[in-house]
Amino acid sequence: xxxxxxxxxxxxxxxxxxxxxxxxxxxxxxxxxxxxxxxxxxxxxxxxxxxxxxxxxxxxxxxxxxxxxxxxxxxxxxxxxxxxxxxxxxxxxxxxxxxxxxxxxxxxxxxxxxx
Amino acid sequence: xxxxxxxxxxxxxxxxxxxxxxxxxxxxxxxxxxxxxxxxxxxxxxxxxxxxxxxxxxxxxxxxxxxxxxxxxxxxxxxxxxxxxxxxxxxxxxxxxxxxxxxxxxxxxxxxx
Numbered sequence: 001x002x003x004x005x006x007x008x009x010x011x012x013x014x015x016x017x018x019x020x021x022x023x024x025x026x027x028x029x030x031x032x033x034x035x036x037x038x039x040x041x042x043x044x045x046x047x048x049x050x051x052x053x054x055x056x057x058x059x060x061x062x063x064x065x066x067x068x069x070x071x072x073x074x075x076x077x078x079x080x081x082x083x084x085x086x087x088x089x090x091x092x093x094x095x096x097x098x099x100x101x102x103x104x105x106x107x108x109x110x111x112x113x114x115x
Numbered sequence: 116x117x118x119x120x121x122x123x124x125x126x127x128x129x130x131x132x133x134x135x136x137x138x139x140x141x142x143x144x145x146x147x148x149x150x151x152x153x154x155x156x157x158x159x160x161x162x163x164x165x166x167x168x169x170x171x172x173x174x175x176x177x178x179x180x181x182x183x184x185x186x187x188x189x190x191x192x193x194x195x196x197x198x199x200x201x202x203x204x205x206x207x208x209x210x211x212x213x214x215x216x217x218x219x220x221x222x223x224x225x226x227x228x
Contacts, residue, residue, distance in 0.1 A: 006158065034216070043220040044159070044204065093158050103149070104206075104216060106158030 003027055004096050006107025013084055014115055021079045021110045023094030029074035030096035034104070035067075038091045047092075050077050084114040118142045119207050121219035129227050134192040136222045138205035141186065145207040145217075150179060150190050153202045153221070162203070163190070195226045 003026040013019050023033060032051050036044040048064075050056040050071035058064045066088075068080040077096075081088055094107040120139045128134045138148075146167040151159035165172040165179045165188070172179050178191045192199055202221045209215070 004158070009156075044218045046216070046218075049215070091156070095158070103161050103164070104151075106151075106160065109156060109158045111156060 004030075004094065004105045004107045006094050006110060008110060009108060010111045010113075012113045012115065015085055016083055019081045019084055019112060021081075021092055021094070021112075023077045023079070023096065023107050025075045025096045025098075025105070028096075028098045028105075030077070031074065031099055032097045033071055033077040034095045034097070035069060035077075035079050036093045036095065038093060038109075044093065047079075081112065084112070086114045088112065089114045117220070118145075119205060119217045119219040121203075121205060121222045123222050124220070125223040125225070127225045127227060128195045130197060131194045134190075134195045134199065134224055134226065136190040136192075136203050136205075136224065138188045138190075138219050139186055140188075140207050140217075142207070142209065142217075143183075143186065144209045144211075146210055147208050148179070148181060148188050149206045149208075149216075150177075151204045151206060151218075152199075153204060159204060192224075195224075197226045197228050200224055200226045 005024045035047045047062045048056045048058045050069050052071050052074050056069035071077040093109045095104040118141050149164040150162040152162045153159040163174050163177045163179050165181050181188045202223045204221045205219045206216045
C-alpha cells in the first residue's frame, strides 16, 4: 500500500526556535497533502491543505505566518513551525492523497515539545 | 461546527465479543465514509470504507453499516482482539466538493483480554 514518511518523529526545541517537519509520499504522487494537529483526547484538527505548486489553504484560526507550508513537489510537503512557543506543543500529522482518491494515507506523526 | 460526531469517547469490550463504534453526521451531501484506526504516537491507518450507495461493507472481522436516513454509521468488530485496542476515527467526504475530509473526535476502544 501507499506509504507516507514523516520525520522527525519527535522533536524537542526551545521556545523561539523554528522547527521543520517533512512529509514524503514514497510510492505515489501526492497531488494534495494535508496537515493535522491533534491535541490529547481530541480529534484531528485540519490545519491546512496544500496542493503541489500552489499556496496552502489554511483553516480558520490557523496562523499562516506561523505555520509555513511548502508543497514544492508531488512527493514532498513541509510544515515549518516558526518561533515555536510551548502552546505549539502537539502531535502533528500529515496525510497525502493521490488525485481524487478517497483514501488518505497518513504519516506516522511528529510529537513536538517546545520548552 | 462538528459535522461528524462520535459521541462515545471510549468503549471497553471483552476479548471475543463484538465491538460497535458509532458515528453520526449532519451533512446529507457526504457520499463516502471511512474508518481509521490510530495507535498512540502514530498516524492513523485506513481500516474500511463505504460509499453512500451501499448500506454495508465487510472486510474480515470489520463491517461498516450505513443508515443514510438516520445519518448514522457504525463499525462492528467481531470477534474483538486485544490488538484492536486503539482510537477509531470515522471520516466523511463529499467527493464532488473536493478533498475535504471531516473527522469525528474519535472513540478509544479497549479490548480486555
